[in-house]
Amino acid sequence: MIPVELSKLLRSRRTWMTIAMIDALPALVAVLLAVTDLGPRPGTGPAFLSAVLTDGTLYPLAALAIVLPLFLPIAVALTAGEAVAGEAQQGTLRYLLVRPVGRVRLLVAKLVASMVFVVLAVLVVAATAYVLGVLLLGDESITVTGPTTSVSGTALSTPELVARTGLAFGYAILCMLGVACVALFLSTVVRTPAAAAFGTLGLLVGSTVLLTLDAAQVLHPYLPTRYWIAFVDLFRDPILWRDIVRGTLLQLAYVVVFLGAAWASFATKDVSD
Amino acid sequence: MPEPRSTAPRRWAVVAVVAALLVAGPLAWRARPVAADDATAAVVAERVRASADASWSGLVETSGALQLPAADELSDLGRLLGERTRLRAWWQDDRRWRVDELLPAGEHGLRRDGVGLVSWDFERDRATVSRDPDVRLPRSSDVLPPALARRVLDGVGDDDLERLSDERVAGRTALGLRVRPPSPLSSIDHVDLWADRETGVALRVEVYADGQAAPSFTTAFVEHDPGRPDDAEVGPVTGQRVDVEYDEALDIADAANQYAPLRPPGSLVGLPQAEATDGAVGVFGAGTTQLVTIPLRGREAEPFREQLQAVPGAAVTAERTVAAVGPLTVAITGSDDGGLLLAGWVTPEAMGRAAAEAVAGYEYTGDR
Amino acid sequence: MSELSQRPVAVRTESLTKRFGPVTAVDGIDLEVREGDVYGFLGANGSGKTTTVRMLLGLVLPTSGRVEVLGEPMPSAWRRVLPQVGAMIEGPAAYGQLSGRRNLALFDAMAADGDRASRARRVDDALEQVGLGGVDKRPVRAYSLGMRQRLGLAGALLRRPRLLVLDEPTNGLDPQGIQEIRRLLLELNAAGTTVVVSSHLLAEIEQTCTRVGVLDRGRLVLQDELDDLRRPTGHVELTTPDVGHALGLLGGTVVAHDDQRLLVRDPDPAAVNARLVAAGVRVTSIAAEVRRLEDVVLAATRAGSDRFDRPDRPDRPDRPDREEVAG
Numbered sequence: 001m002i003p004v005e006l007s008k009l010l011r012s013r014r015t016w017m018t019i020a021m022i023d024a025l026p027a028l029v030a031v032l033l034a035v036t037d038l039g040p041r042p043g044t045g046p047a048f049l050s051a052v053l054t055d056g057t058l059y060p061l062a063a064l065a066i067v068l069p070l071f072l073p074i075a076v077a078l079t080a081g082e083a084v085a086g087e088a089q090q091g092t093l094r095y096l097l098v099r100p101v102g103r104v105r106l107l108v109a110k111l112v113a114s115m116v117f118v119v120l121a122v123l124v125v126a127a128t129a130y131v132l133g134v135l136l137l138g139d140e141s142i143t144v145t146g147p148t149t150s151v152s153g154t155a156l157s158t159p160e161l162v163a164r165t166g167l168a169f170g171y172a173i174l175c176m177l178g179v180a181c182v183a184l185f186l187s188t189v190v191r192t193p194a195a196a197a198f199g200t201l202g203l204l205v206g207s208t209v210l211l212t213l214d215a216a217q218v219l220h221p222y223l224p225t226r227y228w229i230a231f232v233d234l235f236r237d238p239i240l241w242r243d244i245v246r247g248t249l250l251q252l253a254y255v256v257v258f259l260g261a262a263w264a265s266f267a268t269k270d271v272s273d
Numbered sequence: 274m275p276e277p278r279s280t281a282p283r284r285w286a287v288v289a290v291v292a293a294l295l296v297a298g299p300l301a302w303r304a305r306p307v308a309a310d311d312a313t314a315a316v317v318a319e320r321v322r323a324s325a326d327a328s329w330s331g332l333v334e335t336s337g338a339l340q341l342p343a344a345d346e347l348s349d350l351g352r353l354l355g356e357r358t359r360l361r362a363w364w365q366d367d368r369r370w371r372v373d374e375l376l377p378a379g380e381h382g383l384r385r386d387g388v389g390l391v392s393w394d395f396e397r398d399r400a401t402v403s404r405d406p407d408v409r410l411p412r413s414s415d416v417l418p419p420a421l422a423r424r425v426l427d428g429v430g431d432d433d434l435e436r437l438s439d440e441r442v443a444g445r446t447a448l449g450l451r452v453r454p455p456s457p458l459s460s461i462d463h464v465d466l467w468a469d470r471e472t473g474v475a476l477r478v479e480v481y482a483d484g485q486a487a488p489s490f491t492t493a494f495v496e497h498d499p500g501r502p503d504d505a506e507v508g509p510v511t512g513q514r515v516d517v518e519y520d521e522a523l524d525i526a527d528a529a530n531q532y533a534p535l536r537p538p539g540s541l542v543g544l545p546q547a548e549a550t551d552g553a554v555g556v557f558g559a560g561t562t563q564l565v566t567i568p569l570r571g572r573e574a575e576p577f578r579e580q581l582q583a584v585p586g587a588a589v590t591a592e593r594t595v596a597a598v599g600p601l602t603v604a605i606t607g608s609d610d611g612g613l614l615l616a617g618w619v620t621p622e623a624m625g626r627a628a629a630e631a632v633a634g635y636e637y638t639g640d641r
Numbered sequence: 642m643s644e645l646s647q648r649p650v651a652v653r654t655e656s657l658t659k660r661f662g663p664v665t666a667v668d669g670i671d672l673e674v675r676e677g678d679v680y681g682f683l684g685a686n687g688s689g690k691t692t693t694v695r696m697l698l699g700l701v702l703p704t705s706g707r708v709e710v711l712g713e714p715m716p717s718a719w720r721r722v723l724p725q726v727g728a729m730i731e732g733p734a735a736y737g738q739l740s741g742r743r744n745l746a747l748f749d750a751m752a753a754d755g756d757r758a759s760r761a762r763r764v765d766d767a768l769e770q771v772g773l774g775g776v777d778k779r780p781v782r783a784y785s786l787g788m789r790q791r792l793g794l795a796g797a798l799l800r801r802p803r804l805l806v807l808d809e810p811t812n813g814l815d816p817q818g819i820q821e822i823r824r825l826l827l828e829l830n831a832a833g834t835t836v837v838v839s840s841h842l843l844a845e846i847e848q849t850c851t852r853v854g855v856l857d858r859g860r861l862v863l864q865d866e867l868d869d870l871r872r873p874t875g876h877v878e879l880t881t882p883d884v885g886h887a888l889g890l891l892g893g894t895v896v897a898h899d900d901q902r903l904l905v906r907d908p909d910p911a912a913v914n915a916r917l918v919a920a921g922v923r924v925t926s927i928a929a930e931v932r933r934l935e936d937v938v939l940a941a942t943r944a945g946s947d948r949f950d951r952p953d954r955p956d957r958p959d960r961p962d963r964e965e966v967a968g
Contacts, residue, residue: 236375
């Protein structure tokens with residue numbers, strides 16, 4: 001089932017359109033920064049955006065910070081929300097199940113396809129941002145060979161920068177895995193893919209709002225978006241693992257609970273669409 | 274007839290149990306009981322005072338409700354006292370340490386490397402080297418629990434102390450202590466602190482203003498390692514492209530202290546001048562009853578006065594403006610042009626008197 | 642009957658019941674389909690046909706009762722049962738942006754038994770069987786209703802199933818298409834495939850099926866061999882211009898008559914005819930009366946289940962008056 005889902009994903013024009021749209025924003029920002037040379041004021045704007053004007057190799061990270069809060073989760077919620085509800089709406093779900101495709105296997109295949117989508121989107125964003133960053137921003141002659149400056153002001157060698165960037169992207173993918181599991185669960189519950197996607201986004205927006213509220217402090221460690229931005233901590237020196245580790249555990253907990261809920265809801269659900 | 278076969282309730286039960294464990298597990302882990310310790314309040318206070326030379330490293334979270342007037346000259350003070358901040362600190366001793374204020378998208382670092390002070394701003398991509406005088410504005414290294422606790426205990430007698438129940442802070446057993454300011458002038462009702470049972474280093478400090486149920490300012494370790502940090506960790510800013518600037522004066526207080534042709538009086542509202550006083554800036558009293566006076570020129574004083582007048586509840590007269598933000602009272606004398614800025618942990622009434630005394634008592638030393 | 646009971650059971654349900662909240666959609670039905678049958682599953686819209694079919698295929702879980710398909714319990718044995726079943730449930734469905742051929746290949750690849758080497762050939766064969774052999778690469782969303790129906794059928798046939806379960810298979814087809822499909826089903830059945838066809842169209846069932854089950858408001862009100870249902874009634878139906886003469890001659894054996902027709906209680910039309918002709922009565926037509934499926938079904942069912950009559954009204958005004966035929 002997994003190869004079938006991947007083939008559906010990769011052959012779908014919608015997949016590539018969505019990735020292109022996700023990629024367009026950081027690309028536009030890179031061009032604007034290059035043309036105007038105006039960085040955001042300190043303390044405002046996404047992480048690393050002020051730093052890319054001097055160091056273009058950091059632009060993949062700035063691009064990640066640009067797409068991670070909104071674009072990426074929307075795309076993931078739409079893709080994963082489609083999983084079961086989309087098949088049900090098209091009427092193909094009943095044919096999948098009598099083919100027969102096991103219900104758990106169907107859920108896993110859908111999740112894998114959603115994650116491949118995320119990885120693709122993230123890789124395309126990273127690659128575009130790297131090329132644009134080196135070509136348009138920063139000082140190429142220094143950044144390609146020499147060390148970069150960490151957030152803490154210490155030197156960061158190129159292999160270190162590459163390894164930490166890889167970790168940051170891996171972490172972002174994990175965060176999106178949590179989103180995908182929520183959307184997958186909702187997709188087994190509601191009748192339309194749009195309802196699953198909006199439900200997921202509702203959870204994320206609610207989480208973001210509650211994070212700004214001191215009264216909700218007890219809830220903060222459990223909110224899905226709480227540690228998303230923690231990938232910045234990978235570029236402090238030494239790396240501040242606390243939030244990264246907590247974020248990883250939190251996302252894994254979301255994956256376990258919502259994947260379990262998807263299984264609980266779907267394994268014996270009456271398919272009458 | 275066969276029974277209904279739906280296994281859905283059983284599956285949901287499994288999921289619910291797993292979710293409950295995942296939520297409650299960390300809570301239970303944190304709530305595990307603390308072994309009681311019979312140390313008296315005086316003993317705990319003594320341990321905290323004795324921990325001045327202790328080395329440690331850790332991550333501190335502060336949260337404050339002190340909304341300071343937004344003046345650029347106050348540097349990062351407003352954020353430190355009025356918002357939630359995360360500080361990452363490595364502390365070898367008073368002369369070698371590093372405190373990084375972690376911002377969502379950057380970092381403000383302070384490094385004390387024995388002689389001078391280096392401050393680092395990631396988003397401006399700038400490092401500034403300056404001297405590190407005793408008379409200066411509060412900064413991130415002052416709100417770390419060990420530093421704040423020692424300041425609070427300065428000048429406090431055993432009668433002002435009370436033992437609180439022990440707690441677990443940053444995973445370590447911490448002994449509780451309540452400190453009541455000895456002076457009636459203080460605007461602080463009490464300070465609760467918890468100190469590491471093994472090292473005496475304060476791990477959590479809560480400052481309560483008069484008549485407030487919730488703390489006005491809290492600082493606490495969320496991670497604490499009592500070991501001595503490596504030299505590499507407290508090391509200097511080394512990024513290649515870092516612009517390094519050299520500043521003659523650290524901040525507005527240091528500048529005034531060095532250059533203003535004025536000398537403060539020997540005491541204010543009965544509070545004696547502190548030893549630290551070595552220039553135009555006066556430091557009076559100690560611990561929970563301390564205030565400073567800073568002479569400001571017109572272009573520094575005026576925006577500040579405007580901001581202060583906008584603070585809700587500010588008492589504005591021709592002689593002075595006095596405003597209280599939580600336990601912190603701030604005053605500026607005069608109604609235009611330059612004036613004396615006073616700030617401290619004293620009641621607004623005491624601050625008004627202090628301002629009048631300061632205006633009368635400051636001594637002009639002439640152009641130097 | 643003895644020949645029937647020797648064939649193995651393809652589908653059997655015991656007291657199969659499904660409740661959706663307070664609504665009982667399927668109420669204790671006992672289906673029995675033997676291998677080699679073409680089983681017609683007849684019922685009005687909303688009578689529970691589709692829910693029953695979905696329970697056979699493991700899509701809907703029974704509230705109570707037991708389902709056995711091809712000798713194994715469902716849904717627990719879905720892994721072994723479903724690969725041998727081809728199904729079309731409540732109309733065809735496909736990925737609209739892909740071609741028909743690609744759709745079939747995709748569905749074939751979904752389960753492990755879809756052998757890759759033979760896939761293209763099997764897809765072509767299935768399309769050929771349903772009359773889509775020459776279909777181009779246009780996406781399914783550009784197909785007509787009839788083409789989609791044929792594609793759905795091709796999907797059901799792809800793995801040469803032992804059991805075909807088809808829900809309204811001729812929906813959207815023109816008369817010629819209906820004829821083709823009917824022929825195809827009979828061919829497949831002749832080759833050993835058991836076919837379960839559900840439909841609300843009497844004529845369709847009557848022309849294809851060997852065995853009929855009738856569902857009414859969730860209850861199985863009738864299940865029998867079609868030939869048994871249509872056995873002669875023991876009456877002879879005749880028309881004659883000489884009604885009065887005939888009445889006199891046949892006397893008490895006449896069950897009913899009007900000014901042209903007579904219904905005579907007698908199993909042998911030839912004997913009756915001989916008597917009448919011998920007596921000089923002109924006979925326009927004469928035949929043994931055979932029960933029509935429609936009569937049987939109408940007698941067994943109540944008003945269409947999408948009708949909601951007020952309880953104080955008489956049950957159904959156009960109800961046939963000869964109730965005794967409902968055996």
